Amino acid sequence: MIPAPFDYVAPSTVDEAVRALADAGEDAKVLAGGQSLLPVLRMRLAAPTTVVDLGKIGELKGVRDEGDAVVIGAMSTHYDVQRDPLVHDHALLLARATDTVADPQVRHRGTFGGSLAHADPAGDLLAPALALDAEMVIQGTGGRRTASAAEFFQDFFTTSLAPEDILVEVRIPKHTGWSAHYEKFNRVAQAWSMVAVAATVRAEGGTITEARIGLTNMASIPVRATAVEQALVGRSADAETIRAAAEHAAEGTSPTVDGNADVEYRQHLARVLTGRAVEAAMAG
Structure with missing residues (x-):
């Protein structure tokens, strides 16, 4: 058409x-x-x-180091993010999630900021941005402002962007030395996530000292599995502890019902995938 x-x-x-x-x-x-x-x-x-069309605005592209944060221009392609060494060193979860986005053709054309601004709850970059405590830098007629990921995502395909606003860049606090994994479940390769889990953890001497878990497609916006995080921190990173913590993954979630899955199945997936994601992250 x-x-x-x-x-x-x-x-x-x-x-x-x-x-x-x-x-x-x-x-x-x-x-x-x-x-x-x-x-x-x-x-x-x-x-x-x-x-x-934002394609000619050079200042919206690229990844740079700003001390305690990695800053990603909104028009940086998924391929740019996927391959950038700063992202791998300081925001590994984002690189792992970007690896799963669609196919190479889409990753070469699609943009990091465009995916976030589109705010599809099944999109694979929203939960990692939330888990990493990303900050969105937005410019409108009143100048520039910053919104946390939790403030930015508001509902299905809805963000805090006003009609005249542009997402300029995304600031990711450095998670240097953290392990990470993105566990995605879909019907066919390269499809949208039915459910996915973004997990990044920091461990010392076999004990988990910090954990951030984001859930994809478990509500109208990405959500943090805070009960899982709390159950992991200060505990040994063994399989039994991880599985027990993962049982809390669906708490407080309100997944939609569609042709792929009902509420109970998505909540089951969240628990299973959270365990897998944390175990894979700890395994490196």
């Missing part, structure tokens, strides 16, 4: 992009990598009056 007609704008700076969105109003759409927006346009599930 052919998309409905729209005006196309390709600004070269963030300021220009914000002005273009403000001028176009609520019917404008931002084009990042296009892996989510273009199919929606072709199916005419959206009919924006204006599309603002």
Whole structure:
């Protein structure tokens, strides 16, 4: 199907992009990598009056070190994130999760910021961002502001971004030396997650000293499995302890029901996958 007609704008700076969105109003759409927006346009599930393409804004790309944080430009591709040594050294969980995103073609075109802004609860980068305590740097007509991942994700496909806002970059506090794993369950290869678990842990002398567990597709937004985290910290990193802690994974969750799974099955998956994810992380 052919998309409905729209005006196309390709600004070269963030300021220009914000002005273009403000001028176009609520019917404008931002084009990042296009892996989510273009199919929606072709199916005419959206009919924006204006599309603002961020592809020419160089300041939105790249990964850099800022002392206690790794900063990832919103227009950095999944491939950029997947291969960047700073991400591997200081935010390994994000690299592990990005390895599972779709296929190589999508990873070369899709963007880190675009995936977060799209806020699909089955998307594989939301839970890692939450688990790593990421901060979103947003620019709008009132200037720049920062939102935590917990503040940013608000509902199905809904974030704290206003119509004229642009996600500029994401700040990831360094988790240097932490182990990590992303355990994903889907029907077929490269499909969206039915359920997935983002686990990153720090251990000393065989004892887990810190743990961060994020759940994918267990609610309308990514959620932290805080009960699991609490059950792991200060305990020996043995299989029995991990399995017992993982039994708390579904507490407080409200997964949706669809053609893939009902609530009980998703909660079962959350418990099983959490155990696998933590064990794999500890195994290195």
